[in-house]
Amino acid sequence: xxxxxxELRKYILDKLLxxxxxxxxxxxxxxxxxxxxxxxxxxxxxxxxxxxxxxxxEDEDLIPANLDSxxxxxxxxxxxRK
Amino acid sequence: MRVETVIAQTMDSWPHKVAVVYKGRQWTYGxxxxxVATVKSRLSEGGFTEGDxxxxxxxxxxxxxxxxxxxxxxxGVVVAIxxxxxxxxxxxxxxxxxxxxxxxxxxxxxxxxxxxxSVGLRFIVKDDQVIGxxxxxxxxxxxADLAQIIYTSxxxxxxxGVMLTHRNLMANTKSILExxxxxxxxxxxxxxxxxxxxxxxxxxxxxxxGGTLVIENSFLYPHVILESMMREKxxxxxxxxxxxxxxxxxxxxxxxxxxALRYLTHAGGPMPSELLxxxxxxxxxxxxxxxxxxxxxxxxxxxxxPDLLDVKKGSAGRAIPGVTLKIVKEGGAxxxxxxxxxxxASGDNIMQGYWQDPHTTADALxxxxxxxxxxxxxxxxxxxxxxxxxxxxxxxxxxxxxPVEIEEVLLQHPQVHExxxxxxxxxxxxxxxxxxxxxxxxxxxxxxxxxxxxxQGLVQYKRPKSIIVVDALPKSPSGKxxxxxxxxxxxxxxxxxxxxxx
Numbered sequence: 001x002x003x004x005x006x007e008l009r010k011y012i013l014d015k016l017l018x019x020x021x022x023x024x025x026x027x028x029x030x031x032x033x034x035x036x037x038x039x040x041x042x043x044x045x046x047x048x049x050x051x052x053x054x055x056x057x058e059d060e061d062l063i064p065a066n067l068d069s070x071x072x073x074x075x076x077x078x079x080x081r082k
Numbered sequence: 083m084r085v086e087t088v089i090a091q092t093m094d095s096w097p098h099k100v101a102v103v104y105k106g107r108q109w110t111y112g113x114x115x116x117x118v119a120t121v122k123s124r125l126s127e128g129g130f131t132e133g134d135x136x137x138x139x140x141x142x143x144x145x146x147x148x149x150x151x152x153x154x155x156x157x158g159v160v161v162a163i164x165x166x167x168x169x170x171x172x173x174x175x176x177x178x179x180x181x182x183x184x185x186x187x188x189x190x191x192x193x194x195x196x197x198x199x200s201v202g203l204r205f206i207v208k209d210d211q212v213i214g215x216x217x218x219x220x221x222x223x224x225x226a227d228l229a230q231i232i233y234t235s236x237x238x239x240x241x242x243g244v245m246l247t248h249r250n251l252m253a254n255t256k257s258i259l260e261x262x263x264x265x266x267x268x269x270x271x272x273x274x275x276x277x278x279x280x281x282x283x284x285x286x287x288x289x290x291x292g293g294t295l296v297i298e299n300s301f302l303y304p305h306v307i308l309e310s311m312m313r314e315k316x317x318x319x320x321x322x323x324x325x326x327x328x329x330x331x332x333x334x335x336x337x338x339x340x341x342a343l344r345y346l347t348h349a350g351g352p353m354p355s356e357l358l359x360x361x362x363x364x365x366x367x368x369x370x371x372x373x374x375x376x377x378x379x380x381x382x383x384x385x386x387x388p389d390l391l392d393v394k395k396g397s398a399g400r401a402i403p404g405v406t407l408k409i410v411k412e413g414g415a416x417x418x419x420x421x422x423x424x425x426x427a428s429g430d431n432i433m434q435g436y437w438q439d440p441h442t443t444a445d446a447l448x449x450x451x452x453x454x455x456x457x458x459x460x461x462x463x464x465x466x467x468x469x470x471x472x473x474x475x476x477x478x479x480x481x482x483x484x485p486v487e488i489e490e491v492l493l494q495h496p497q498v499h500e501x502x503x504x505x506x507x508x509x510x511x512x513x514x515x516x517x518x519x520x521x522x523x524x525x526x527x528x529x530x531x532x533x534x535x536x537x538q539g540l541v542q543y544k545r546p547k548s549i550i551v552v553d554a555l556p557k558s559p560s561g562k563x564x565x566x567x568x569x570x571x572x573x574x575x576x577x578x579x580x581x582x583x584x
Binding site: 017020031034038042059060062064067068 | 165166189191299301302303304306324328332333334337479510511514531534536537538542543547
């Protein structure tokens with residue numbers, strides 16, 4: 001597991017699942033479909049990504065391809081960091 | 083005239099016209115008619131008959147619309163529930179409303195058949211299959227004209243089932259069509275959940291005139307919505323303050339253009355004046371209708387014609403066709419021009435009452451008038467300005483939420499001693515939910531544990547955004563929790579812990 005994924009999973013467990021470890025979230029599970037996040041949750045997630053990984057998330061980057069699963073976010077952050 | 087009769091006429095008149103765009107596919111009115119027929123045969127397999135109530139537990143989709151129409155065609159009553167509502171609450175509603183059938187979409191995943199096995203359902207339709215079919219015991223039959231029951235959050239925390247008849251829905255839909263002047267050339271971006279009154283009115287108006295509903299089910303990614311609005315050349319958009327705030331603050335809205343967009347509607351709480359100015363400037367080609375209403379009024383009570391936005395600043399508009407308003411002062415006397423009192427409304431769109439709740443009904447309906455619970459005043463031209471809510475309900479996003487309901491869930495946690503829930507002003511949500519709790523002994527639970535507890539018992543939009551543990555709740559000498567003080571505590575805690583955002 002990459003360090004990005006570890007940090008991200010920790011954030012999701014703390015802030016979105018509130019420590020409910022019994023909710024298994026696969027890397028490709030869609031946040032939209034699983035209903036674990038709402039529209040303000042997405043904005044908080046973006047703030048977290050910007051602070052934690054020192055990337056700038058542009059408004060036009062707010063699309064499912066970049067942000068709708070753990071794997072998508074890891075790919076997105078890695079791309080932004082290059 | 084019944085609602086499904088008008089929709090059947092549309093389906094017969096425009097079989098080749100696009101009714102729904104969903105997940106990149108199109109459904110014509112003819113295609114929708116076929117879907118309705120399929121659901122109807124499932125209902126009949128399950129033994130659904132006139133006067134029965136069916137739960138629709140599904141997201142906005144062609145299947146939702148088909149199920150809605152099919153239940154009405156079978157002479158039944160629609161009870162629609164948001165797909166994210168936890169199964170425990172769904173069970174409570176099934177029992178309360180005495181539903182005989184449950185139609186669930188495969189997209190709703192957080193339940194199993196076992197969860198609903200013992201709640202008296204006769205059948206379940208899931209993934210187009212009828213399961214759990216059992217012979218019917220006799221249930222209460224609904225009155226013949228009843229079309230829909232919409233469950234709202236009651237101020238006591240008990241869910242209230244707003245009973246809307248065909249006559250109610252017909253009257254309201256016709257009024258809205260009249261002032262929005264919708265035709266079969268119109269298409270709407272449907273982001274509001276159909277299971278609540280505002281979204282329901284967007285759905286019915288378009289089905290009545292043969293318009294197109296472009297369905298997008300999540301506002302998580304505003305660009306998806308904007309792309310879709312542009313691609314499908316939608317002529318209308320209906321939102322609440324939250325949807326507009328997200329579009330303006332978190333998308334590159336200015337890089338899009340919407341030449342086909344003819345109108346916008348706003349309801350579900352006031353739009354802050356700064357947001358109003360920006361919405362008008364960004365969507366300068368579209369006419370903005372400010373509206374006001376309640377589930378108890380089938381949706382709509384007033385609208386402000388777009389030409390009067392500057393003349394009647396801050397007003398929620400005048401009564402829609404067929405509705406009469408009056409303002410009643412404390413003590414019962416009717417208020418004069420400009421005087422503040424409770425807003426009362428009458429008209430063919432006003433509900434019949436709350437399902438199986440004569441006490442609450444008698445409180446809300448008085449001599450043919452609906453008491454809205456909102457405070458307002460009428461000017462000399464009959465334009466209404468809302469001054470505030472009479473009750474303690476929280477208005478967050480598109481939802482009206484009872485603090486008591488959340489307090490009850492918090493109190494179910496074994497370590498919570500007392501709980502007080504309030505709405506705190508929020509730039510995106512209008513209000514966000516904050517809970518202040520005391521524990522049975524110091525340090526026996528963390529705010530994270532309590533948030534996790536709420537996540538299990540409450541649908542997402544009812545969950546507190548923050549929970550503050552205190553030693554004692556602020557109370558009046560008589561022991562009543564002082565909500566204003568709770569708001570101050572919440573605001574201080576939220577401000578001190580707010581993350582720095584761009």
